[in-house]
Amino acid sequence: MDSQIRNQLFFEGKIDIPGLFPKLDELNESSVIFNFDFGLKILPEEPGILAIRGARQFGKSTWLETMLKQTIERFGPQSAFYLNGDDIKRESNLYEEILRILSLFKKESRIKRIFIDEITAVDFWEKSLKRLYDQGEIRDVLIITTGSQVIDLRKATERLPGRKGKLNRTSYRFLPVCFDEFCKKLSNKVKRDLILPLYCFSGGSPLAINAILAHGYLPDYVTDLTKDWVYGELTQQGKSPSSLKFVIDALFRHATLPTGLRVIAEKAGLSNNTLAQSYCDFLKDLGCLSTVYPIDGNKWRPIPKKAAKYHFINLLFATSFHPKKPRTMDEILTVFTGEKGCFFEWLVAQELWRRSSIANEDFPEDQYYWRSNEHEIDFVENLLSEEPKLIEVKSGQNFPSDFDWVRKTFPHKTLYIVGSKAFQTQNLEAVKIETFLKREAF
Numbered sequence: 001m002d003s004q005i006r007n008q009l010f011f012e013g014k015i016d017i018p019g020l021f022p023k024l025d026e027l028n029e030s031s032v033i034f035n036f037d038f039g040l041k042i043l044p045e046e047p048g049i050l051a052i053r054g055a056r057q058f059g060k061s062t063w064l065e066t067m068l069k070q071t072i073e074r075f076g077p078q079s080a081f082y083l084n085g086d087d088i089k090r091e092s093n094l095y096e097e098i099l100r101i102l103s104l105f106k107k108e109s110r111i112k113r114i115f116i117d118e119i120t121a122v123d124f125w126e127k128s129l130k131r132l133y134d135q136g137e138i139r140d141v142l143i144i145t146t147g148s149q150v151i152d153l154r155k156a157t158e159r160l161p162g163r164k165g166k167l168n169r170t171s172y173r174f175l176p177v178c179f180d181e182f183c184k185k186l187s188n189k190v191k192r193d194l195i196l197p198l199y200c201f202s203g204g205s206p207l208a209i210n211a212i213l214a215h216g217y218l219p220d221y222v223t224d225l226t227k228d229w230v231y232g233e234l235t236q237q238g239k240s241p242s243s244l245k246f247v248i249d250a251l252f253r254h255a256t257l258p259t260g261l262r263v264i265a266e267k268a269g270l271s272n273n274t275l276a277q278s279y280c281d282f283l284k285d286l287g288c289l290s291t292v293y294p295i296d297g298n299k300w301r302p303i304p305k306k307a308a309k310y311h312f313i314n315l316l317f318a319t320s321f322h323p324k325k326p327r328t329m330d331e332i333l334t335v336f337t338g339e340k341g342c343f344f345e346w347l348v349a350q351e352l353w354r355r356s357s358i359a360n361e362d363f364p365e366d367q368y369y370w371r372s373n374e375h376e377i378d379f380v381e382n383l384l385s386e387e388p389k390l391i392e393v394k395s396g397q398n399f400p401s402d403f404d405w406v407r408k409t410f411p412h413k414t415l416y417i418v419g420s421k422a423f424q425t426q427n428l429e430a431v432k433i434e435t436f437l438k439r440e441a442f
Contacts, residue, residue, distance in 0.1 A: 003083055003097075010068075011104050013077030021069055023062040031213040032185045034206050036063050038175040039358040043067055043142065045111060048165020049129060050144045053120070053152050054174025055287050055314050056229040057207045057222070060146045061117050063174070067144065068115045078106045080113040085121040085147070094119075095128040102137055112141045120147030126160055133160075146174070148229060150365065151285035173287065173357040173364070176204025176314075176350065179437035189213060194329070196434060197336040200343050201326060203316030204350075217328045223320035230317070233286060239279065243268055247279040248321050251289070251310050255342045256378075258294065258307035258371070280310060284365045288314040290349050292367040295380055297409075300388055302368065309369060311349035318346060340395040344433055345378060348393050348418055351437055352381060375405055377415070389442065393433075394419035403428055416442045 001019050009017055019025065027033060036059060040052070054060055071080040081101045088094050098114065105112045119125045125145075132138045142165075150173060182199050186209070190198060201218065202208035211222050231241050250259075250267035261273040261280075270276050283289035292309035293302045312318035319326065326335040336343055349367060356364035370377040370390070379391040392403075392415055400423060406415045407427050417430035424430065429442065436442070 003087060007081045007101065007104065010072060010081055011078055013072065015069055015072050021065045023065045024069065027062055030206070030210045032189065032206070032210055034059070034177045034181055034185055036174075037178055037181065037358070038172055039169075039360065040172050043071070043113070043144065044167050045142075046165065046167055047112070047138075047140050047142050048167040048170060049133075049138075049160065050142070050167070050170055050172070051152065052144065052146045052172045052174050053148065053150050053287070054146075055226075055317070056148050057205050057225055057316065058174060058176060059206050060174045062206070064115050064117050064144065064146055068113075071111065071113050075109070075111040078104060079109055079111050080115065081105075083114065083116045083119075085116060085118040085125070088122050091122055091124045091127050094122050094125055095131060098128060098132060099137065102141070105141075114138075114141060114143045116143065116145045118147055119145040120149055120152050130160055139165075149233065149285050150287040169360060171360075175354050175357055176316075177206060177209075178204070178354065178439075179351070179434070180439065182209075183434075183438070194333075197332055199437075200315055200336060200347060201319045201332045203314055203319060205316045208316050208319075212329075218319070218326075218332070220327070222316075223327075226316055226320040230286065230288070234282065237282065239282065243270060243275075244279055244282070245321075246270075247276065248283075249323065251280075251312075252321075252323060254310075255339075256309060256311070256345045258309055260307040286314070286317075287365070288312060288317040290353055290365045290367045292349070292369050292379070295368045295370055295383065297370050297372070300380075300383060302383075311367070312346050313350045313353045313365070315343075315346060315350060341393075344395040344419070345393045347433060347437065348379065348391065352379060352391075355439075372409070375409070389416060390414070391416045391418060391442075393417075394430075397421065398430070399423075400425050400428055 006020060009020055068080055068082055081104060083097055088097060101114055179199055182204060183195055186195055198209060202212060208218060208222050211219050234241055234244055246268035247264060250264045261276045265273050265276040268276060280289060284291060290311045290313045292311055294306045295301060296303050324335050326332045353364050368380040368383050370380050377390050378393045381389040381391060390413055394417055398419060398421060403415060414427050414429055417428060418433050418436045419430065420432060422431050
């Protein structure tokens with residue numbers, strides 16, 4: 001059903017027509033329905049422009065349709081309308097479509113909302129909104145936009161200065177389902193010891209986990225959708241899919257290790273470090289990768305030009321591009337057991353990224369670690385605060401005596417340990433990874 005037909009039905013208040021909300025129809029057929037938590041509890045009633053960005057296959061369109069339907073149910077016909085950026089060819093068409101929708105609102109309506117899904121599919125989309133705002137056309141309208149590139153949150157702010165309204169917050173990252181919600185919804189559907197591997201390999205994607213529950217394995221169509229999204233965004237930027245494939249392979253080979261751009265360039269057959277940086281930045285822009293920079297433990301500041309680590313923070317992306325292609329439950333468990341150290345660090349990186357995104361911190365895809373000649377701490381959180389938090393990830397057995405060096409190196413700090421064992425001493429606090437992911441500790 002195209003947008004014009006849908007908007008005519010929204011105008012008339014007919015929201016019970018089959019096929020009007022296709023994502024909600026799919027949702028009703030799902031084994032598990034998750035609640036979304038990305039920092040936006042309810043839509044504001046004030047006008048403005050909301051930018052919500054995140055990876056495909058994580059439920060943005062489903063959330064958008066839910067908010068659209070709820071708006072019409074609560075505020076009545078002519079209160080909300082819809083556009084799909086994938087169906088709009090150019091910026092001028094977007095401008096015309098929004099103008100057409102504006103004529104459909106009730107003049108006396110207090111609530112006016114336009115929901116635009118995948119607006120980033122329209123090149124230079126921000127020009128339309130800037131033009132409409134400057135003309136006074138949308139100053140009493142709340143425009144909710146979604147898209148698939150995290151970098152667009154920064155670009156939208158740069159390109160729409162002073163034109164996003166007076167909302168308390170205008171930019172959000174759409175995040176994977178949190179582990180606590182995942183556990184609650186799967187507790188009576190799968191064995192307890194399968195929940196963590198399933199969360200890891202589905203990446204917290206509602207589509208992926210429902211596909212696994214329906215088929216007993218992860219179907220190729222789920223991973224193909226992820227790959228198609230990544231390669232589609234890549235070709236729009238004029239980059240090489242084969243080069244990206246080799247960069248990703250290099251990231252897997254050096255997972256959790258400090259890796260210089262020269263190494264990535266050599267492994268990927270790229271001519272220079274700048275090209276390697278551009279491919280890593282591309283994955284960061286999609287919200288698939290974090291760069292973990294080394295810091296000086298005395299000044300608590302990043303050390304320029306030293307090798308960074310690279311963590312996958314979209315674990316469905318990691319599953320889709322994993323060289324071993326784990327799809328069945330046996331394959332998933334084998335890979336998870338054999339590479340538990342990597343997956344534990346990626347899970348922690350993803351969770352720290354989730355928390356930073358919800359808190360609206362700047363650049364949550366940038367993370368930090370500490371390293372000396374003898375020791376290393378995997379994550380330094382809240383680097384700019386007065387009390388940076390030190391977090392070490394251990395997938396195997398560990399004991400307090402393994403960390404005697406911490407008391408000498410950081411005598412006034414606590415080292416938080418995420419792993420498979422819980423214990424506590426004067427300057428150590430260790431919890432199981434499930435406890436950490438549920439936000440029940442530090």
